[in-house]
Amino acid sequence: MMTRSSLRHLPIATRLRVSALVLVLVVLPVAGSILAWNFREAVNSAFEQRLESLLNVVLASVRYDPETDTLVSNRQLGDARFEQVFSGWYWQVRSEGSYAITSRSLWDQRLPVTKTRGMDVRTIAGPRDESLRLVERDVTLPNLDARLHITVAADLSEVHTEVARFWGLLVASLVILGLLLVGLTALQIRWGLEPLRRLERSLDAVKQGRLSALDTDLPAELARLSKAINTVLKRDQTLIERGRSAAGNLAHAMKTPVSVLMTTTEQLPEPQRSDMQVELQRLDEAVRHHLARASAAGPVTLGAEQDVDKVLVPVITGIEQLSRRRGLAFSHDVKPGIRAWIEPQDLQELAGNLLENATQWARTRFWMQVRFNTNGLEFSIDDDGPGMSEQQRSQALERGGRLDQTRPGSGLGLAIVRELVDLYGGELALSESPLGGLKVTVTLPNDGQ
Numbered sequence: 001m002m003t004r005s006s007l008r009h010l011p012i013a014t015r016l017r018v019s020a021l022v023l024v025l026v027v028l029p030v031a032g033s034i035l036a037w038n039f040r041e042a043v044n045s046a047f048e049q050r051l052e053s054l055l056n057v058v059l060a061s062v063r064y065d066p067e068t069d070t071l072v073s074n075r076q077l078g079d080a081r082f083e084q085v086f087s088g089w090y091w092q093v094r095s096e097g098s099y100a101i102t103s104r105s106l107w108d109q110r111l112p113v114t115k116t117r118g119m120d121v122r123t124i125a126g127p128r129d130e131s132l133r134l135v136e137r138d139v140t141l142p143n144l145d146a147r148l149h150i151t152v153a154a155d156l157s158e159v160h161t162e163v164a165r166f167w168g169l170l171v172a173s174l175v176i177l178g179l180l181l182v183g184l185t186a187l188q189i190r191w192g193l194e195p196l197r198r199l200e201r202s203l204d205a206v207k208q209g210r211l212s213a214l215d216t217d218l219p220a221e222l223a224r225l226s227k228a229i230n231t232v233l234k235r236d237q238t239l240i241e242r243g244r245s246a247a248g249n250l251a252h253a254m255k256t257p258v259s260v261l262m263t264t265t266e267q268l269p270e271p272q273r274s275d276m277q278v279e280l281q282r283l284d285e286a287v288r289h290h291l292a293r294a295s296a297a298g299p300v301t302l303g304a305e306q307d308v309d310k311v312l313v314p315v316i317t318g319i320e321q322l323s324r325r326r327g328l329a330f331s332h333d334v335k336p337g338i339r340a341w342i343e344p345q346d347l348q349e350l351a352g353n354l355l356e357n358a359t360q361w362a363r364t365r366f367w368m369q370v371r372f373n374t375n376g377l378e379f380s381i382d383d384d385g386p387g388m389s390e391q392q393r394s395q396a397l398e399r400g401g402r403l404d405q406t407r408p409g410s411g412l413g414l415a416i417v418r419e420l421v422d423l424y425g426g427e428l429a430l431s432e433s434p435l436g437g438l439k440v441t442v443t444l445p446n447d448g449q
Contacts, residue, residue: 013193020185024178032174039170040163044133047159048121051135054079055152058091062101064144071099071148081105086127088155095146111151124153131156195219199226206233254284305339306347308370308377315348316368319355329365338370340377340446342424350420354381354440357414361385361437376426376446385437393430393438417442 062073071093081089082103092111094100102110109127111134114120119137126132134153141148195218202215213233214226265276316332323330340347351368358366358381366383388396396414421428426444433439
């Protein structure tokens with residue numbers, strides 16, 4: 001059963017289709033019922049008018065013969081059913097006295113009589129229990145003091161058959177009309193929502209980097225929306241590029257003064273030199289940390305997918321050179337064709353920090369594997385170093401924790417990795433490596449959102 005929340009998130013096309021279907025299912029039966037009722041009333045009215053006409057014919061054919069003191073009638077009413085016994089079509093003339101004549105179809109049966117001053121119409125059961133529509137009235141003939149009661153009745157099966165036939169045709173017509181309406185409504189919805197689908201395709205193209213702006217060749221309402229979004233996208237891209245450029249410029253601007261200060265401290269006496277170097281080191285690491293955070297782009301929402309193996313080429317090349325200088329064996333498994341929605345600089349920063357940490361702790365070898373699974377993009381880096389206990393791994397994953405608790409430094413690499421993982425909504429896990437040391441696993445969702 002659908003909840004209110006799920007109903008609120010129904011696609012527009014589904015909403016329109018459902019509303020059109022409900023409209024068809026409600027309106028057509030109501031309209032059909034009204035038409036059927038009007039048709040039934042019209043048929044009944046026409047049938048009664050026909051009976052009234054026959055009653056007038058009967059009245060015109062009846063006369064009183066004073067010589068024989070009897071009622072005389074021309075029995076030919078133009079309908080042979082009045083001559084067929086129990087055909088369902090009957091007429092009868094009775095008086096308050098003993099005068100009475102009937103159609104041959106009544107045979108020895110008589111129709112019930114009700115005293116009435118005007119025309120009366122009602123439904124009765126016939127000689128064979130069939131349903132009869134009866135029309136009757138009282139009249140007075142010349143030369144006859146007694147009032148005559150004239151009755152004409154006919155079987156309603158003819159009316160019922162006609163109404164049933166109309167119902168069948170009406171239902172078939174309404175079903176065909178309903179199917180046509182649903183089909184035409186579906187085509188109308190498809191045509192009406194086509195600009196929205198074009199806008200969606202345009203947005204996908206912008207996300208994948210195939211377009212730099214949304215298509216504005218749309219209906220007036222959507223064209224204005226597309227232009228407004230393009231303006232926002234352009235402004236945001238400018239701000240992002242300006243901020244990252246400023247962060248890079250600041251990094252270069254801070255590097256030289258810090259290096260000069262570090263060199264200057266070499267001329268200071270030992271106690272002052274050590275204190276000054278410690279503070280400068282803290283300053284340098286703090287600046288690097290916050291600049292790395294400022295330059296991290298976070299999840300890519302408007303850009304192209306990246307080839308992971310190509311993006312990691314400079315990182316892998318640099319780590320291979322570093323590992324050779326330290327006498328370490330470095331191997332990697334980065335299969336071609338893996339693509340991810342991630343900023344190249346963020347990907348290089350993440351992999352570089354994890355690999356640099358592995359070079360500090362590996363005894364003889366370390367390796368990196370990059371693969372794509374159901375959870376997203378997964379990095380795993382193993383080394384054969386001393387590893388960490390479960391308690392140490394838990395502490396390292398806490399905010400402010402470090403992978404290298406026993407060595408100098410501030411744990412900047414892990415902090416940058418954690419910042420990037422949080423930005424992308426990923427997971428960072430530490431475990432025991434099959435090589436005997438530490439295994440660092442980073443999983444980043446890769447849904448392009």
